[in-house]
Amino acid sequence: MRPKQWSKNLLVFAALLFSFPNVTTDMIVHSIFGFFLFSLVSGTVYILNDFIDREADRQHPDKRNRPMASGALNPYVALFFGAIVLLFSIIMAFRFNGAFGALLTLYFVNNVAYSFRLKHVVIVDIMVIASGFVLRAIGGALVIEVPFTPWFLICTMLLALFLAISKRRHELMLLQENKTGHRKVLERYNADLLNQLNSIVTSATIISYALFTFTSGRTLHLMWTIPFVLYGIFRYLYLIHVEGKGGKPDKLLFEDKHILFTVILYALTVMIILNYFER
Template sequence: MTACWRLIRPHQWLKNLMIFFPAFLSGSIVQPGVAQRGVLPMIAFCLGSSATYVFNDLLDAPRDRNHPRKSRRPIASGMVRPRSAVIFALLLVVGALGIALLVPGIFPVLLVSYLLISVCYSLKLKDVAIVDIFCIAAGFILRLEAGGGTLGVTISEWLFLTVFLLSVFLSTGKRLCEQRGLGEGAGFHRKSLDGYPPGFLDIAMAMTGAAVLVTYTMYSLSKAYLIYTVPLCTFGLFRYALRVKAGEGGDPTEALLKDFPLFVTGLLWVIMVASGIYR
């Protein structure tokens, strides 16, 4: 049971809170029934994303066994048999699709799109430089659009750009941390890393980080109460970049949960936004 729990990576479900962001930022999440409508989509994305993690681990198991950290994953370490993992992944997919069909509107299409992109990513696209980063970013955008469509909130252009660029920034940081940590053997563990020349990911991370600040600032100007969160977001971006350059890990979810300054920054952002909208 413990191995299966590790296999589905429940800590990564934090990403699926993106579904509630449009309603939270618009101030409508406290309206009767709004938050409740996001529960089923949230569960569906949790099951679907966990299924893609299992599928990805199945394909990566041979290489993961030679990785200093990933060798401890349930499939790579032999704690979970491949056949059991396949059955488990199929059950998760069936559960996700079954729940998605209960949600009206375009949500089932968005979830299926997410699953298809994730499968293509695991099969081939994760080995293609730049494309791998954009595939990860697409997952965040689909979550955002799913939240807007399900909860009846229009996604503004600046919010769309902010989420897209932030996801590219975080994904680039993750790849940079992997490239630096694995050294000359980086390409063996992840082929796409061989496609990034020295210094490219540093430049890409700096570019997208700066772009995030611009788009988020423009978004905050449309909502006066958000302008005071720009310095906080700047600190958060700098802190994440510092973690990456220091080799402390580039996984966004793990960074948020394990890095105390980042966790406090995120918590303060939620408090400040909530106080500005719902006071």
């Protein structure tokens, strides 16, 4: 179920972060609850992905060590366990909040469609990955019952596209000699295309976030967080193009101290600004 990758679900807390200074204990508890339900459902998606991709993963230098690909775990036992966890998670989500339960179900269906078909469709594959992050952000707002702005969702989508494109580029570079042996869709990509897509998305992300800070209806002092976004994106681009990383954004978050400190400082700055400078 890859708990190390559950850090992607921290996006559930984004709505909570921008709810300062009106955050209550119940909102914190509900966000934590939402985080764990997303983590459990995403864990079942990883089980399904590993089940479907177990033959292709054997061609990958890292993924061939995964339990099902390596033969250490019976694929059908894992699939049965995942079904039980999924059923439990969806039931708990609907009992907690009907809208959140429906969204969590949509998140799973979206990932199933990706696993069986959409991951083989060029461009669509990275857009589906990005949509998963948007659903996490919306889910975070639903569990604490706060509204979200279109700019917030656009920024989330663009940042997710940036990470998805970077992941594809890393896979392309890593599997240059046998790029179709792991993902068939890689034969339809090349480095120039992915670099151009990333250039478009990074520019749009920066502009959209800057507009968000001015049009969100909150204090204009949020503009002081723009440098953190700029540095975070520039640092990630450095890791992609110079260090040859970017295949595992969840891993980079904790391994690269520059990225980690930037995220922490960003979150603290947002809380301070909303707490002391809110109009």
